[in-house]
Amino acid sequence: MRIQAALVESAGGPFTLRDVDLDGPRPDEILVRLTAAGICHTDLGARQIWPRLPMVFGHEGAGIVEAVGSAVTTLTPGDSVCLSYRSCGSCGHCTSAQPAYCEAGINALNASGTRTDGSTTLSRDGQPVFGNFFGQSSFATHAIAYESNCVKIHDLDPVLAAPLGCGVQTGAGTVLNVLRPTADSSLVVFGAGGVGLSAVMAAVAQGCTVIAVDPVASRRAVAQDLGAVAAFDPADVDDVAAAVRDITSGGPQYAIDTTGQPAVISQAIAALRQRGTLALVGIGTTAQFDIMTVLTKGLQIRGVIEGDSIPQEFIPRLITLHKQGRLPFEKLITPYPFSEIDAAAQAAASNEVIKPVLTFG
Incomplete structure (x- = not known):
């Protein structure tokens, strides 16, 4: 499907909106329509040094599930989700409730720019566009995600939900x-x-x-x-x-x-x-x-x-604390339309704002 994504096309270069093609979900994948995405300093730092370009960053997404692969059992189309980091679910750390230290996590699942088989979820004019950042690449109108990094949420503005996934x-x-x-x-x-x-x-x-x-x-x-x-x-x-x-x-x-x-x-x-x-x-x-x-x-x-968290358990806990008034993270957030992503990134880098969150119309 044709989507719009913010590409970084040169090391340290700007976020530039481009039309790209996104694969449909494979059996273990989930198609999410983004409604909000936080900008983290990890995104800003990574674009300075990323070796595989063009690249789509973004790892604090929130959105609506549009389609799921045949092997997905925990989510259905229409679910509201917050996107976090990806883990394999089967290594020793994952099975002992420590997915933040997944043996495949940092490189293969979150920071390779591709699926584990080396393919990309994104392309432009038939050429690969790298992504899959933290199993999402949420600086785009749509993203491919996974059960391990999707957290179902209820009754929370996506602008508030997005930064829960990382920062x-x-x-x-x-x-x-x-x-x-x-x-x-x-x-x-x-x-x-x-x-x-x-x-x-x-x-x-x-x-x-x-x-x-x-x-x-x-x-x-x-x-x-x-x-x-x-x-x-x-x-x-x-x-x-x-x-x-x-x-x-x-x-x-x-x-x-x-x-x-x-x-x-x-x-x-x-x-x-x-x-x-x-x-x-x-x-x-x-x-x-x-x-x-x-x-x-x-x-x-x-x-x-990632705060030693299991996202599916900890993010709902954060939402509960917010509803109790004990975790007022809305005080950190400044919304920007997706079309102004580069201005939002510059505002974050210059300390003008604390947590810019992109919104999708």
């Missing part, structure tokens, strides 16, 4: 699924973007004392509006770790880094109190830290993918 799930899941802080504990979040602010609101919902560290004033203001007791610019203090320890009377029990920056990770380690835990969420390359500090303080450093 909100990652930040809130790091708090609720991994750190699991008690109400008398404290937590510091380094980086108050969509993921960091989702962590802030989840920790506040747990009754924690929360601090946010971010250089962008508007994001610090949102953090405090969400309930952080303090939010400060790291450039405004001589010693970030000391400032955090002072506010938390000796250091927080928990820290989350969403930046992936080595210097910030070192600040988080220095800020934590004895036996504290640091969750690393931000994508980076390498980091150096003082091993003696980690050893003598008895710290734990934990990598986290």
Whole structure:
């Protein structure tokens, strides 16, 4: 079928709307008509370095099921869905309720640009267009998805539902699924973007004392509006770790880094109190830290993918918390029509907005 998709045709190039052809669903596939799609910094970062072009990104989709393959049993046409990451369902991690660490997940299922057999779901003028990003490529009017990354939703605006598939799930899941802080504990979040602010609101919902560290004033203001007791610019203090320890009377029990920056990770380690835990969420390359500090303080450093969530279980939990008023993620969202995707991406990259969400007419 002929659809419209936002193609990246050169490394670091713009999102350009093009007419492309999309395959019908194979037996294990689901055709989804997109109604909304969040823009994540993973999309923006990936387009700078992606080796297989042209490519369709997008991994925070929401929409309506239009058709299902013959092997699909959990969804039917007409269902409203939120799209998340894909997992195989059969490896040791998937069968032990840890699909975020699926042995096939990162490369073959989410970041190869193709199906597992090497074919593409998309083409233009008979030539392949790469996609299948996170098992969806939702920067398009329609997408092929899978049972493992489709979550049936009810009575939720798709503009609100879309970011649940990655950004909100990652930040809130790091708090609720991994750190699991008690109400008398404290937590510091380094980086108050969509993921960091989702962590802030989840920790506040747990009754924690929360601090946010971010250089962008508007994001610090949102953090405090969400309930952080303090939010400060790291450039405004001589010693970030000391400032955090002072506010938390000796250091927080928990820290989350969403930046992936080595210097910030070192600040988080220095800020934590004895036996504290640091969750690393931000994508980076390498980091150096003082091993003696980690050893003598008895710290734990934990990598986290997708908030350690099982989307079919965790996304409904997030929706329930939102309906209770305890997870007001609508405060992060700025809608844009799909035709303005490149402007929305630029606004996200420049920190003008926190979470742009594309809408499809």
